[in-house]
Every structure is written in structure tokens, then in C-alpha cells.
Amino acid sequence: MTEVTGDVRGEIRAYVEENFLYLHPGVELRDEDDFLTLGIVDSLGFVELVEEVQSRYGVQVEDVEITEQNFGSIDAITGYVERKRSAA
Amino acid sequence: MRGRTLDEDLRGTAVRDPDRAAVVASGRTLTYGELDRLADGFASRLRELGVERGDRVALVLPNTTDAAIAIYGVLRAGAAFSPLNPTIKHDKLVHVLADSGAAAIVCDAAHAEVVGGAVTPDSGVAIVSDVEGQVRDGAPAGVTPLSVDLAAVIYTSGSTGDPKGVTLTHANMTFAADSIIEYLGMNGSDRVLCMLPLSFDYGLYQLLMSIRVGATLVLEPGFAFPGRVVQLLESERITGLPGVPTVFHVLLSLRGLAERELPDLRYLSNTGAVLPAPTIAAIRRTFPNARLYSMYGLTECKRATYLPPEELEARPTSVGIPIPGTEAWIEDEAGNVLGPGEVGQLMIRGAHVMQGYWNDPEATAERLRPGRWPWERVLATGDLFRRDEDGFLYFVGRRDDLIKSGGEKVVPREVEDVLHAAPGVRDAAVVGVADRLLGHAVVAHVSVDGDASLDEAALRRHCAARLEDYKVPRRIVVHEELPRTSNGKIDRRALTEQSLSLQEERLRDESLVE
Numbered sequence: 095m096t097e098v099t100g101d102v103r104g105e106i107r108a109y110v111e112e113n114f115l116y117l118h119p120g121v122e123l124r125d126e127d128d129f130l131t132l133g134i135v136d137s138l139g140f141v142e143l144v145e146e147v148q149s150r151y152g153v154q155v156e157d158v159e160i161t162e163q164n165f166g167s168i169d170a171i172t173g174y175v176e177r178k179r180s181a182a
Numbered sequence: 183m184r185g186r187t188l189d190e191d192l193r194g195t196a197v198r199d200p201d202r203a204a205v206v207a208s209g210r211t212l213t214y215g216e217l218d219r220l221a222d223g224f225a226s227r228l229r230e231l232g233v234e235r236g237d238r239v240a241l242v243l244p245n246t247t248d249a250a251i252a253i254y255g256v257l258r259a260g261a262a263f264s265p266l267n268p269t270i271k272h273d274k275l276v277h278v279l280a281d282s283g284a285a286a287i288v289c290d291a292a293h294a295e296v297v298g299g300a301v302t303p304d305s306g307v308a309i310v311s312d313v314e315g316q317v318r319d320g321a322p323a324g325v326t327p328l329s330v331d332l333a334a335v336i337y338t339s340g341s342t343g344d345p346k347g348v349t350l351t352h353a354n355m356t357f358a359a360d361s362i363i364e365y366l367g368m369n370g371s372d373r374v375l376c377m378l379p380l381s382f383d384y385g386l387y388q389l390l391m392s393i394r395v396g397a398t399l400v401l402e403p404g405f406a407f408p409g410r411v412v413q414l415l416e417s418e419r420i421t422g423l424p425g426v427p428t429v430f431h432v433l434l435s436l437r438g439l440a441e442r443e444l445p446d447l448r449y450l451s452n453t454g455a456v457l458p459a460p461t462i463a464a465i466r467r468t469f470p471n472a473r474l475y476s477m478y479g480l481t482e483c484k485r486a487t488y489l490p491p492e493e494l495e496a497r498p499t500s501v502g503i504p505i506p507g508t509e510a511w512i513e514d515e516a517g518n519v520l521g522p523g524e525v526g527q528l529m530i531r532g533a534h535v536m537q538g539y540w541n542d543p544e545a546t547a548e549r550l551r552p553g554r555w556p557w558e559r560v561l562a563t564g565d566l567f568r569r570d571e572d573g574f575l576y577f578v579g580r581r582d583d584l585i586k587s588g589g590e591k592v593v594p595r596e597v598e599d600v601l602h603a604a605p606g607v608r609d610a611a612v613v614g615v616a617d618r619l620l621g622h623a624v625v626a627h628v629s630v631d632g633d634a635s636l637d638e639a640a641l642r643r644h645c646a647a648r649l650e651d652y653k654v655p656r657r658i659v660v661h662e663e664l665p666r667t668s669n670g671k672i673d674r675r676a677l678t679e680q681s682l683s684l685q686e687e688r689l690r691d692e693s694l695v696e
Contacts, residue, residue, distance in 0.1 A: 116639045117646040117654070130406050133269075136651055137405040138588070138619055141432055157436035160409035 102151070103172045109146055110168065114139055125168040140165055147171065153178040184360060184394055186329040187352040189257045192218050195370075195396040202370075204393060205250045206418065207401040212247045214396070217254065223317030224255030228286060230318065231308040235260030235325055237285035238335055240278060241381075242293045244268050245401045248313035249380050250389055252288045255313070259322060261285070262332040264347065265381040268293055269650045275300040277344050279307060281541060282335050286310060329353040335540050336383055338481045339584075339593045347540030348481045358484035358534040359391045361505045365488055366422070366449060366475065370396035373446070374422040375414055377402040377429070382590070383481045384453060388424055408432050412439060419446040423472075426454035426589030427621045430465055440468045453477040453485075454589030455621040456577050459498045466494075476501050478577060482549060483534045483561050486510060487575050500574040508532030510575065512567050522571045525578050530561040583674070585614030587622050590652045597645065597653055601626055604644045606634030609664050611672045612655065615681040625681045626655035629664045636660045657681070 103125065114134050115123055121132060129135040135143065143165055144155050153175060164174040185191045192214065195202060200215030212220070233239060239256045241263055243249040249265075256263040264282050266275070279287065279300060286308040289297045294311040301307045310316060327333070333355050335347040362368075374392050376399055378385030392399040400418045405411065411433070414420060425433075430452060433439060450465065450472050457465070457476060465474055474494060478501035479485035487510060489502030504510040509531040512520045520526045531553060538546035550559040566578040585592040594612035601610035608631035614622035626645075630636050638658045645654045659681070665673040 117643055119643060130403075133651075135406070137432070138428070140406050140408075141435075141619060154437060156409075157412045157438045157442075158409045160436070161407045161413070162410070164409070165407065 102175050103168065105150065106168050106171050106175075109143075110134070113142065123168070125172075127168075128162070128166050130162070130166065143171070147175060151175050151179065153182070184356070186356065187257070187327055187331075188333055188355055188359075188390060188394075189221065189254050191394045191396070192221065192254055195393075199396065202396060203398040205247050205389070205399050205401055207245065207247045207250075208403070210247055212250065217247075217250060217393075220251045220314060220317050221254035221258050222321035223319060224251050224313060225258035226318040226320060226322045227310070227316045228255060228259040228261065229322040229324070231286055231310065232306075233259050233261050233285045233308070235327065236332060237261040238264055238282040238332075240264045240266055240275075240282065240284045240287040242266050242268055242270065242275075242287065242289040242297055243313075243380070244290065244292075245376070245380055245385070245403050246290070247401070248290065250399075250401070251317075252313050253380070253386075253389065254393075255317075256288075257327070257333065260325060260327050260331070262334050264335045264337060265386055266337065267379060267381045267650050269652075270296070271648055271650065272296060272300055273648070274345065274650075278337055278347075279305075281344070282337075282347055288313060327352060329356065332537075336386075336481050339591050339596065346542055346545055349537045349540050350484075351537060354534055354536060355390065355484070356394075357507070357532070358505075359387060359394050361507050361534065362387065362485055362488075363391050363395055364506045365490070366391075366451070368392075368395050368397060368422070372397035372421045372448075373400060373419055374398070374424070375400045375402065375411070375418065375420040376424065377405045377411065378424060378426070378589070379404070383484055384424065384426075384589070387484065405429055405432070408436055412436065412442070415444055415447060416442065420444075421446050421448040422451070423447060423449070424451045424453075427452065427457055427461070428588045428619050430457065430461060431619050434461070434464050434468060444469065445471065447472045449473045449475060449491075451475040451477055453479060455586045456499060456501065462494065462498050478502075478575070480563055480565070482536045482563075483508075483530050483532070485534070486528070486530050486563065489574070493574065497570070497574050500570070500576050502574060504530070504532070505534075508534060512569060512575075520568075522569055525566055525568045527581065528563045528565050528567040528575070530563060531558075535559065535561045585612070585622050585624055587614065587617075587624050588620045588652055592624050592653050597624065597626060597649065597655065600645055600648045601628055601641065601658075603648075604641055606631050606636050607641070608632075609672065611664055611674060611677055613674055613678045613681060615678060617656075620656075623656045624653065626658045627661055627664055627677045627681075628658060629661045 196214040196218030204214045204217045205212045288310045329352045333352040337345040376388040473491035476489040478487045487502045512526040514526045553560040597612040598610045609629045612626045615625045617623035641658045665676040667673045
């Protein structure tokens with residue numbers, strides 16, 4: 095499972111860097127940093143993130159799951175994907 | 183009987199029912215008693231800093247209890263507020279402060295740096311980078327404002343040049359608020375969820391209207407996490423949900439929402455852009471117990487029209503009739519009133535029409551025209567409409583090329599000017615392209631200067647450093663030459679069509695991957 099987690103984390107980071115982070119040169123994003131506080135991802139960005147997670151990992155994201163706890167940072171998304179997969 | 187000025191009802195409810203919840207934000211509840219006391223205390227602090235009756239005070243605040251305190255505090259100091267988008271950039275902030283002649287600017291700690299950078303030490307503008315922590319004891323002594331006094335200067339983008347300040351008196355704003363309260367049937371038992379920025383008049387009026395009727399406003403910093411919104415609808419027993427098309431499209435895409443009962447949700451409202459008929463049908467299926475209000479307006483009069491929900495079935499794409507106590511009609515360029523089916527400019531008459539643009543008589547004359555009485559002026563909206571046989575209004579398009587994206591106005595010229603300033607860009611044209619989530623997405627087309635090389639990421643970065651987030655192009659397409667019309671102008675229509683086919687291509691690619 096460790097290996098899978100490593101992949102998810104790396105893939106999420108790559109996706110965030112490619113799609114959001116490049117607009118904010120000089121921002122050092124750590125895995126635990128809050129996207130919203132740093133102003134990196136806006137509301138539409140989160141919709142894109144959710145769609146990416148659904149299509150890439152085949153998880154079904156329920157309405158109430160799109161929260162800061164599950165999508166607020168690289169750590170949050172990694173944990174969320176891991177939980178959804180082990181529950182499936 | 184509601185108050186003559188915006189803050190009188192806050193006092194009234196605070197005296198009658200001090201423990202009633204006024205604003206809930208980030209898990210904190212401010213009661214009417216607390217908000218009333220803090221507004222007084224903040225007004226005293228502003229007076230101490232030299233703010234006088236009639237002064238303008240700029241606000242750079244996210245959706246927090248502090249924003250509510252600041253707005254009512256400014257009014258209690260006898261001054262007028264200018265709510266600014268917290269993502270405002272340096273140059274625009276400098277312009278707004280100079281244009282409004284603001285006596286003070288209020289922000290939170292997160293925006294202290296950009297605010298500090300825009301205020302020169304010798305300008306005399308007081309900076310307040312905290313609200314609740316600065317309140318003094320008691321209300322300021324002095325004169326209370328009249329209903330004809332200035333209450334707000336709201337900056338809005340026009341089709342050309344710098345943003346213009348829409349000047350509104352207490353009478354303008356209380357009239358507009360009461361008219362909307364009337365058709366929505368709002369009262370003290372309402373609990374409204376507002377995730378629209380208070381810097382946007384649609385968001386601002388959720389606060390003003392809630393306070394006016396003694397309702398509770400649940401304030402969210404934004405619409406980042408739709409799951410949070412669904413939780414709040416249930417846990418806060420929300421009765422009213424104002425949104426823009428983007429909000430409704432995102433909510434409708436959620437799994438499980440249609441199965442929720444939401445027995446308290448009484449109404450939904452939409453403005454910013456017209457909802458497509460299939461979206462309206464989907465909203466009615468997802469929220470069968472809530473009435474949906476389709477509305478249209480502009481900051482210059484706050485709200486112009488609304489569609490009574492019972493008409494939704496028969497005329498799903500109409501934005502309805504003039505709001506209570508106002509009139510609207512359609513004119514041709516020569517000022518002749520047009521009949522059913524004919525397309526012309528929508529004109530508005532009523533006590534909600536602004537006093538003009540701050541310090542800009544030329545722009546004011548373009549919008550405000552002589553009216554029925556020697557003292558009256560009516561509003562030329564700049565938007566093209568038609569009406570049906572029964573007088574219901576339909577939005578046709580804009581007379582200028584403004585783009586409505588995610589409920590916000592984007593002026594192509596402004597984005598183009600920023601792109602022109604980027605090294606290596608010869609020409610730039612910005613167009614709105616139909617987008618599932620945004621209504622319209624901002625798409626830029628640029629041509630390369632000589633053998634410079636341009637890259638989309640670097641250009642978006644350049645824009646992001648100089649423009650509010652919602653104005654940054656979602657896509658930038660680099661061309662060798664921009665297409666031209668026969669008379670040598672950049673062919674915007676061709677670019678819009680090109681952008682559309684590019685988007686379809688992307689969608690096709692995505693569906694192939696799946």
C-alpha cells in the first residue's frame with residue numbers, strides 16, 4: 095500500500111503543479127499546505143480537482159465529501175483517495 | 183416599518199431581540215446585539231482616525247463577521263463604504279483610492295501588504311488592518327446620516343478604461359433591498375446562505391436584506407467546497423440560497439444531492455447570467471420544494487427584473503418583469519419605445535437608479551438620461567432585450583463586448599492591455615467562450631512580436647500578477663497573426679468560433695481517454 099500512496103501523492107502533486115501552481119511563482123507548496131489559504135485553487139479549480147480524482151482513480155465522490163478535509167491539500171487528497179480505495 | 187437608512191433596522195432588532203443570530207461565519211455567531219455594539223465601536227474607531235461624515239472608506243475584506251462589522255461601522259460613522267474584491271491588485275487599488283478620495287481603508291491581516299503598498303505615507307489615508315480588535319466603547323457622537331446621504335460607492339468595470347464608482351444613497355439602497363425583500367417574501371425567520379463575495383453587490387445585498395428583516399445570514403468565504411455548502415444547507419436549515427449559474431452547475435453535478443430532502447430550503451435565486459432551460463429543469467428536479475427566481479440587474483440600479491416562479495414553466499428563459507415599484511421598457515437608438523419581439527436597449531426607472539458615477543460626469547451622462555420629470559433621470563442599461571406579448575423580458579445580449587464569467591464582469595480591453603504589456607506580445611484579443619461551468623470563459627488570443635517566443639503558462643502568470651483571479655484567461659492561444667476583418671480590425675467573431683472548436687477538441691480528447 096505504501097507504494098500506491100507514493101504514486102497518488104506524486105500524481106496529485108504533479109497535477110496541482112501543472113495546473114495551478116505555475117501561476118504562483120515563488121510559492122513553495124508543501125504537502126500539508128492549504129490550497130485555499132495560499133490562494134492556489136479557486137472554486138472552479140476544486141471542481142477540476144474532483145473530476146481529476148474521479149477519472150484518474152475511479153472513485154465516486156459524494157456531494158458532502160467535497161470539503162476542505164478531503165480536498166484542501168495534497169495530504170488531504172492523498173488520504174481521501176486512500177480511504178476511498180480501501181473502503182471499495 | 184423599516185428604517186430610512188441601512189443601519190436603523192440593525193439597531194431596532196438589537197433592541198427588541200438582542201440574542202437573535204445576525205451573521206454566522208466560520209463557526210462564529212454574531213447576534214444582533216453584538217453586531218450592533220461592534221458596529222458602534224468600530225464607527226468610534228473610524229472617527230478617532232479622522233473619518234468624517236460623508237467620507238469614503240474602502241474595504242478589502244473576505245466574507246467574515248469582520249466585513250459585516252466594518253460595513254455597518256462605516257455607515258454608523260456617517261461615511262460611505264466601497265467594498266473591494268480581496269484579490270484586487272496594486273494598480274487598481276491605487277486607482278480606486280485616488281478616485282474615491284478614501285479617508286481610510288480597512289483590511290484583514292492577509293491583505294495588509296497589498297494595502298500598505300498602495301497607500302503612500304503622505305496621502306493621509308488611514309489603514310485599519312483589523313476590525314473587531316480595534317473597536318472602542320460606545321457609539322460615536324455626532325450627526326446620523328439622512329436617507330439622501332451617500333451610503334456606498336461600488337466600483338464596477340465599464341466597457342472602457344478604469345473601473346467607475348457607482349454612487350448610491352441610503353434611499354437608493356433601502357428601496358432596492360425592500361423591493362427584493364417583497365418579491366422573495368423574506369422575513370425574520372429566513373436563514374440565507376451567502377457564499378458570494380460581499381464585494382459583489384449580489385453578495386452585499388444578502389447581508390443588507392437579512393439585517394433589514396431580522397433574518398440570519400450564514401456567510402461562507404466562497405464556493406470552493408460544494409460539500410461544505412450541502413452540509414450547511416442541512417445543518418444550518420438554510421431557507422434561501424442565492425447563486426450564479428456556476429454555483430448551480432456545480433451543485434447539480436454532485437452525487438447524492440437530489441436525494442436529500444432539504445425541507446427548510448424555500449427559495450433559490452439566480453443572476454449574473456441567464457440559466458439555460460435544461461439547467462432550470464434540473465434545478466427543479468433537484469430542489470422540488472424550493473422556488474427558483476431568475477433575475478437580472480446591474481450595479482447601477484442593483485436589480486432590474488425578476489421572474490415570478492409561477493411563470494418559470496411557461497417562460498423558462500425570461501428574466502421576468504420590473505421589480506416592485508419600478509418600471510422598465512425597451513427603446514431603439516432614437517429613443518422610441520419598442521413593441522413585443524423588437525430588440526432594443528432596456529431602460530429602467532425607479533428609486534433604485536444610482537446617482538451617477540463618482541467623479542465622472544461623462545460616463546454618467548451616457549448611462550443616466552433625462553426622465554419623466556425635470557429632476558428625474560432614467561437608467562440606460564447598455565443591454566439588449568426583447569419582450570413578449572405579455573410584457574415579460576428576455577435578455578438578448580450586450581451592446582458592448584463585456585464578458586460575464588462566473589457571475590463577474592470582465593472587460594476584454596482591460597485584459598488585453600495587460601497582455602499588450604507582456605514582452606513578446608504584438609496583438610491581443612480577449613473573447614468570451616461558452617463554458618459549462620462559467621457561463622462564459624475568458625479566452626485570450628495573442629500574436630507574437632517578431633521572433634520572440636511566447637508560452638501560455640508565462641503569459642497566464644503575467645496576467646495573474648496584475649489582474650483579479652476571475653479575469654485571468656482560462657486559455658491563451660498563441661498565433662503568428664490574428665485574423666482581421668476586411669476593414670483591418672481584429673476579427674473577434676472568428677476568434678470566438680476558433681476558441682469554440684478548440685474547446686470541443688479538448689472535450690473529444692478527454693472522452694477518448696476515458
